[in-house]
Structure formats: structure tokens, C-alpha cells
Amino acid sequence: MKTFDNVLSEDTLALVNSELLSNIKKSCWRVSNFVWDNPIRIGTVGNCLITDVSDELHDLIVRDITKHIPKFNYFNIIYHIWDKDSGVSLHDDTGHAAGITIYLSKEWDINYGGVFLYKPKNGKDGFYNAIVPKFNMMVYNDEFEMHMVTNISSLAPYPRISLQIWGEDEPYPENDI
Helix, strand or coil: CEEECCCCCHHHHHHHHHHHHHHCCCCCCEEHHHHCCHHHHCCCCCCEEEEECCHHHHHHHHHHHCCCCCCCCEEEEEEEEECCCCCEEEECCCCCCEEEEEECCCCCCHHHECCEEECCCCCCCCCCEEECCCCCCEEEECCCCCEEECCECCCCCCCEEEEEEEEECCCCCCCCC
16 A cells, blocks of 8 residues: 555646536436445445546546556546445455545544555554545555445544545446446
8 A cells, every 4th residue: 555645736636626516416426335336335324425527637637646656548537425424344456456545625533434444465464554534645555455444423524525546457347336
């Protein structure tokens, strides 16, 4: 697992924020409980809202992140709005060339949940590392390490927002997340 701070340029961040705010009231959102497989929803009852970034923004994000990571043949980039009680169970991103997350919440307190936990390759059993979301930080999982996102607290004052990016060697299926 690798992390990079300040990964998106200020211009890209401004466009991401503008597009996200524009999409909030549109009917373009999918819901995690209907599109994610059951194994990654164990222990969660909340929903994560999901929608694709625009083609224009997709290319800008790819430009910014490939300064830090390899360029894959394809990138699938989606917004995640993590609502109360949402999270993701332990999994390893098998089936993708790489999993990438960029945190978009300007402020996030560890007490709100939504913490990224991962077991380092060759790590000691029962021990996990934790990453608390930090604005414009990218987490890059290129070694298929087991990881999860703890449930968002039902008392969190706002949702946790991120970009989820899948690096792919083949085109991403149109109807899959």
C-alpha cells in the first residue's frame, strides 16, 4: 500500500468539486447495496452512493495520478459518497490491476469512522495498519493487500467523499462496479 499527498492539482480539484456538486441533485447515482457483491457488504447496513466522473474530468485525473503510479490501459473512475453506517468488508481487489482511492472530504475526524484498514503483505496475523482519510491523499493498492473501510458513524455530521479508481489492463465492463 502506498500513499501520496496532494495528488490532484488545484484546477482538477476545483472541477471535481464543481462536477460533484452539480451531480448531487441528478438522478445519476447507483447504490452500493444493489451493485456491490454480498461479501464486501458484511457488517454494513448503510449505503454508498456511486456515479461516474465525466470523460473530461477522467482524463485530467488520470494525468494527475500517473505522475505517481504506472499508467494502466484503462482507468474506471467513480465518485463515492459514503453515508452513515456504510463501509466495506475485508477484501483484496482481486480482478483489478490496481485499486486507488483519493479522499475528497476537506476534513475528516477519525471518530466519524470510515477508516481504511489494511494488512500489509507478510504482516503479522491480527495486526492491521490504518489510514484516516485526508483531503487530496491517494491510497494505491498495487499488491492486492487485504483491506476494508470501517463503517461511517451514525453520528458523523456529513458523508465521507472519495474517488474510487480501478486500474485495468482490459476495458472495464459497462455494467459492473
